[in-house]
Amino acid sequence: MLTAGTGVYAGTQLQEIKAYLNGNIQLKYNGTPIQARDEKGNAVLPITYNGTTYLPVRAVADVMGVAVSYDAKTSTVELGEKAEGVAIAKDFKDMYYTKDPAQTTYLGKDYKEAFFDNAGSKRSSSFMLYPKGKYQKLYLQVAAVGEDIDNFFVNDSEKDVKLKTDTIAVKDGLKTIEVDITGVNELFVNADLKSSGAMFVPLTTSYYK
Missing domain, CATH: 2.60.120.260 (Galactose-binding domain-like)
Structure with missing residues (x-):
């Protein structure tokens, strides 16, 4: 997401964009500052693209107390309870x-x-x-x-x-x-x-x- 130019990767729905990791954005939950982290515990930053700020879904889900997982076979992010047990x-x-x-x-x-x-x-x-x-x-x-x-x-x-x-x-x-x-x-x-x-x-x- 940090590359310049546009285009679509062959055979996928991925599109190249120019975006920025935004270290100026501070996150708070119920008034308390939080640090967004990935599943390995590493700190991650919000991304700004075309005037819109995007937050990492796993970090937000963890803070909100909602389970999150990714199904690579169907390219699906699942939040909360699964459709099937x-x-x-x-x-x-x-x-x-x-x-x-x-x-x-x-x-x-x-x-x-x-x-x-x-x-x-x-x-x-x-x-x-x-x-x-x-x-x-x-x-x-x-x-x-x-x-x-x-x-x-x-x-x-x-x-x-x-x-x-x-x-x-x-x-x-x-x-x-x-x-x-x-x-x-x-x-x-x-x-x-x-x-x-x-x-x-x-x-x-x-x-x-």
Whole structure:
């Protein structure tokens, strides 16, 4: 955007323009000065072109508390919740991850992939998720098996901040827990299980948006 002249790159919708990085523009949000930054944390400047100032969309979205991501395949910038959910099964890793139909089936339905902790002792059961700041919400399905779960929570792992606390009763069946995960890179999901209790999380129907 700093090059002179005009023209269109072959096979694309990109058009060369002459624009300026404008270090004179100061940004404030609710009266408080802010520094626009890219996804790597580097400071970025507004751009001025033909009398109009353009702000970096990621920096503005971060300040406003709105998730932002870019789909390179469709050249689409997405703000807020995605049009379609993205299952947490992708790249999920944990010792209690299973594809065994005997363990992925709950109330007669086979969910194909699941987190199923039935270790059989009083314990804390947990796993990590990595939304990487791309999503607005997490819709997590959880079922208590055998015994109620009295203490369940989801933490922002990097900031050590609780985003959601809940209880899950056996009678609830699959309970959908909605969590605001705007700007969150890592999630720690934990439940305190009783010795005769287990936790079932279907990974194919739990999703980010």
